[in-house]
Amino acid sequence: MDAGPADAAAEDEGVSSLPATGEAKGRSFWEDDGLPAETAELRASRTAAETGQRVVVGELTTETNPVFANPDGTFTAETSAGVERVRKDGAWTPVDTTLVRQADGSLVPKAAQDVTHPVGRWQC
Incomplete structure (x- = not known):
């Protein structure tokens, strides 16, 4: 069977009808790549699907x-116009302005933002 005009044009342009090799597909570039690290979103989404309950994505949550x-x-x-939660001991905690006495006798809120004042550091 003789090659037609389309086959001749393909040969002129370096096009082949043969499957590309792994090297030609860039396989050596991606072959040793591992899977990306599991994200907080993926973990939370999986837990939500398994439990049927919505799950907080702590890494994306803000005050x-x-x-x-x-x-x-x-x-x-x-979204809230004001602060509703603060980080306390590495976890999000609802704001609680109830004052508690510290060992040194000072009063501080149970869970609130730290406030810096020109005279010194306050917690309120």
């Missing part, structure tokens, strides 16, 4: 914006 993974695979961010 004014909690982010939730929903059981259906979507995410929800809620």
Whole structure:
């Protein structure tokens, strides 16, 4: 069977009808790549799907914006005009301005933002 005009044009342009080799596909570039690290979003989404309950994505949550993974695979961010939570011992805690006495006799709120004043550091 004789090569037609299309086959001749393909040969002129360096095009082949043969499958590309792994090297030609760039396989050596990506072959040794591992999977990306599991993200907080993925972990929260998986937990939400397994439990049927929405799950806080702590790494995306801020003092004014909690982010939730929903059981259906979507995410929800809620926004507040004021601070509703603070980091306490590495976890988000609702603001609680109830004063408690410290060992040194000072009074500080149970959970609130630290405030710096020109005279010194306050907690309120």
